[in-house]
Amino acid sequence: MTGFIAFIKGLVAVIMSVLNFFFWPVFGDFTAATTPLKEDCRLNFAAISDIHMKDETARRDMLAFGLQDMENSQHSLDALICAGDLTDHGEKEEWEMLAEAFSGYTPAENIILTQGNHDTWTGDDDYALSVKHFIEYNEVIAGREIEKVYYSTKINGYTFIVMGSESDHTYAVFSQEQIDWLDKEMETASKDGLPIFVISHWPINESHGLPVTWGDDEPEPDDGGMGDQSAQVEEVLKKYENVFLISGHIHNGLTNESQEDVYDYVSVESDGSFHSVNLPSYMYLSIRGRIANGTGLNFEVYDDEVVIRARSYSAGVWYTDYNYTIELV
Ligand SMILES: [Fe+2]
Numbered sequence: 396m397t398g399f400i401a402f403i404k405g406l407v408a409v410i411m412s413v414l415n416f417f418f419w420p421v422f423g424d425f426t427a428a429t430t431p432l433k434e435d436c437r438l439n440f441a442a443i444s445d446i447h448m449k450d451e452t453a454r455r456d457m458l459a460f461g462l463q464d465m466e467n468s469q470h471s472l473d474a475l476i477c478a479g480d481l482t483d484h485g486e487k488e489e490w491e492m493l494a495e496a497f498s499g500y501t502p503a504e505n506i507i508l509t510q511g512n513h514d515t516w517t518g519d520d521d522y523a524l525s526v527k528h529f530i531e532y533n534e535v536i537a538g539r540e541i542e543k544v545y546y547s548t549k550i551n552g553y554t555f556i557v558m559g560s561e562s563d564h565t566y567a568v569f570s571q572e573q574i575d576w577l578d579k580e581m582e583t584a585s586k587d588g589l590p591i592f593v594i595s596h597w598p599i600n601e602s603h604g605l606p607v608t609w610g611d612d613e614p615e616p617d618d619g620g621m622g623d624q625s626a627q628v629e630e631v632l633k634k635y636e637n638v639f640l641i642s643g644h645i646h647n648g649l650t651n652e653s654q655e656d657v658y659d660y661v662s663v664e665s666d667g668s669f670h671s672v673n674l675p676s677y678m679y680l681s682i683r684g685r686i687a688n689g690t691g692l693n694f695e696v697y698d699d700e701v702v703i704r705a706r707s708y709s710a711g712v713w714y715t716d717y718n719y720t721i722e723l724v
Pocket residue numbers: 445447480511513644646676
């Protein structure tokens with residue numbers, strides 16, 4: 396019986412992936428062609444969010460499809476960013492399943508794991524235990540030794556700053572210590588004169604169509620965003636140039652500017668120097684925008700620009716309606 400259920404769930408994963416193909420007439424075009432990655436590309440990385448791993452074969456398979464696609468990428472990936480909600484409830488068994496899925500593949504040279512609100516929960520609502528799991532499985536999955544839920548790392552000379560919540564609410568709680576640390580890390584990184592990538596599961600309050608896109612009937616202004624420290628974090632991020640904030644959490648499907656009138660949000664918002672990039676949920680279909688799951692964004696970083704392309708990592712195709720070229724200042 397167990398084998399039969401596993402077969403059915405595996406089949407569902409395949410169907411979920413195949414469904415990607417059927418929505419393209421409504422939401423846009425795709426291609427299986429390779430991308431024209433230029434020779435002077437300094438950094439090439441994939442970003443996905445909201446894997447929500449739990450004890451379902453379909454979820455493990457859905458992730459495996461993507462990891463395999465990344466491993467077989469025509470242009471090898473310097474990094475894979477996972478922007479939080481790695482697990483569905485932060486339980487040990489879910490972390491184990493996530494680790495098992497990752498163990499079969501080498502999707503990128505570096506893996507960056509970010510904590511999401513679902514990762515702060517455990518079966519016993521034990522935040523301290525959730526931190527223990529996050530630290531432990533960072534070492535298991537990414538081979539990275541960290542001490543806190545927030546940390547920074549450099550890849551090909553570019554700084555990645557990872558933020559994490561210090562409580563187990565749906566919104567984030569960033570201590571003053573973490574915000575001061577963020578400012579200091581950014582000040583140091585800015586001296587390199589390169590773009591800085593900040594990863595927070597939670598987007599800035601009222602960005603990307605929030606709070607309406609969070610979905611509550613009578614939304615509060617902070618719903619779906621970082622919460623109380625959002626303005627403080629935003630102020631720090633906007634002190635510096637060429638900053639990319641990469642988030643998830645909302646489970647919005649991809650949209651571009653031509654769809655803004657329909658959906659009231661775009662996936663990449665920019666003021667010319669600060670760029671807020673909100674990733675779709677990798678595991679769940681969205682109710683708005685490009686609804687397909689298995690998707691994420693690929694970043695190519697050059698000296699003068701960053702090219703962001705949408706990809707269905709599970710189906711192995713590029714969604715060509717969601718390409719963004721961001722000129723660096
Ligand atoms: Fe999520």
